[in-house]
Amino acid sequence: MRCPYCGSLDTQVKDSRPTDDASAIRRRRICSDCGGRFTTFERVQLRELTVLKRSGRRVPFDRDKLQRSVEIALRKRPVDPERVERMINGIVRQLEALGENEISSETVGELVMEGLKGLDDVAYVRFASVYKNFREAKDFEEILERLSSPDAETGADGATEESGIP
Incomplete structure (x- = not known):
């Protein structure tokens, strides 16, 4: 290991x-x-994952980048770090379980949003605002309405969200 x-x-x-x-x-x-x-961490990696970006670029999946994104959304929020670590481990396991070596950035983003929704509503909205590229206040209103609805997984018409994740 390099110093x-x-x-x-x-x-x-x-x-x-x-x-x-x-x-x-x-x-x-x-x-x-x-x-x-210094400290290092050794983890099991089942497969080499590649993320297909919206631009068409392919980049290696980076667990640390995923963790940094989640930590930014959770900044100054009262969430136990162990719960965050379990969520990130769960996302990585889900990505590996898909059986594909190439995954879309949308899949990763939707899994993160799903995980944050269960951890902290504020972090969920923060992440969504960047991930979904909010441009207007009404974008926040729409996601807050979905978050506060009794059945947050379905819209007013009963249709499921467009996440594409079962």
Whole structure:
């Protein structure tokens, strides 16, 4: 493992233990050259996922990018970090379970919105406003109406949302 401080490849593992939900191994490392200490996480990866962007570009799936996006939506919200980690692990498992190596960015976005809806309404609206590219106040009104309706999964006409996810 390369040292993030000096770039040396001569690092040693000082401590290893599973994370609280046992989905990863947490390793404390020290660099033999500069003495820097850092933590790494080792996770099981079932397949190499590629995200197909709206522009047509293909990029490797990045779990850390997913986590950063969720953390931005949840900034200053009272949500237990363990619940966030479980949600992210669940999204990654769902993506891997699709059986496709290439997934659309829309699929990822809809799964994140679905997960945030169960965690925190404010984070859900924050994420939706960026993901759906809100341009007017009425865009917020529409999503808030859907959020506050008794059956949030269906619209007023009884039709399911256009997410495309079963």
